[in-house]
Amino acid sequence: MSGFLDALTDAPWISVADLLGDRPLVVIAPHPDDETLGCGALLFDAHARGNPCHVICVTDGSRSHPGSRAWPPARLAAERRAEFNRAVAILAPGAVTHWLGHPDCAAPDDTASAQALTRLIPHGAFAFASWGMDPHIDHQRVAALTRRVVAERPDLDLGFYPIWGRFTNHSAPARLVLASAAARTAKARALACHGTQMTRLIDDDPGGFVMEPWRQSHFLIHPEVILAP
Template identity: 45%
Template sequence: MIRPAPLTLPDGPVLVVAPHPDDETLGCGGLIAAAVARGLATHVLFVTDGGASHPGSRAWPRARLARRREAEAEEALRRLGAGGAPRTFLRLPDAGMPPRGSPAHAEALGTVTRLVRDLGPALVLLPWRRDPHRDHRDAWALATEALARAPARPEVLEYAIWLDELGAPEDHPAATEMEPVSLRVSPEVKRGALRAHASQLGLLVEDDPTGFVLGPATIDRLTGPEEIYWRPCER
């Protein structure tokens, strides 16, 4: 990969789209902290409820886990300095977002469209369009459709969570498709915020050994001193 160009934050509002609670910290935690520190209006949109991470747990059934994950997201934002920043929880089903054309999809699209209209973001952070997780791709499609209805087009950057670990060759950006940009961030701040997501770190659910747990390699890769984003190449 070519050396990323440095990212300069805009002067206007920032919208972060997170497919699940914890993606906001893993993908954009440093940027959220930097934007809030600069006094930029910063809004985080959580698309799914995150309730499917431990389907075998009896102590943490889906509805209870979803509530817990929402609370973890609130605490992570607080630790990023964004405790007072607005956020929206769509609460769509984790690992089962409604298909395009369904009433639930239309409702979600309307909510995101109004959010974009009211916020008027100068910068939008989306999950990478071909990140190898269905919710990440579906969240990208939902937000992209809403942005297409906006009266003004903000700058859009995309962040990958699982691409390097699970992506097929065709999932990666083509050289003429996207260009990387980077932001220097504080690993300590990101790791502190990530610790709020105890359910995803193996620190909460004890009765589902097959449930999802963020591994050390993933954490190290996504909480370093640099966040990488992808910007569409100019055509």
């Protein structure tokens, strides 16, 4: 456990219907796989009840295996984009997707990028972005970028979803999302699409990233968390 997870003991639960109403759902992911880890069940249940779903991936995820010769950055980025598309097709078939393609570890948070992002977010949406306390530069910059957008868009609501911050001692006001059994099953299928990150598919870089099985299980078993801005 962590201080963050310990603090969730008394967090209130909320249904997808009460969370979203009839608003569009927009998930803004720093990397391909964050959409599934942080909001996979939410996407599934929102789509099932008819909420328009939009998923925006900010970076190309191409630096997860810098020592691989078989998977240079261009090949890895292409595969991660394909993984992203397969996962979203399971979670929210027909969702509007955007692949921004910024270099991994170089997510933008400047005004021009915020102006570009706001054009992708429909009126009245509830936007969910990575948490600014996640210990990863791209997660922090995507949080800041989305804050810039929402500051200029009073029609939008904003929430954050923690990924790596779940395993720290940081905390914030939180709600736990009630997910259907079908959503949990779909999330597991979607996570399996991200083979470059969840398996040893890339086997020529011993130092490359692979999420530990216990963390994968955590994201599939533990409820999704929405943090207040």
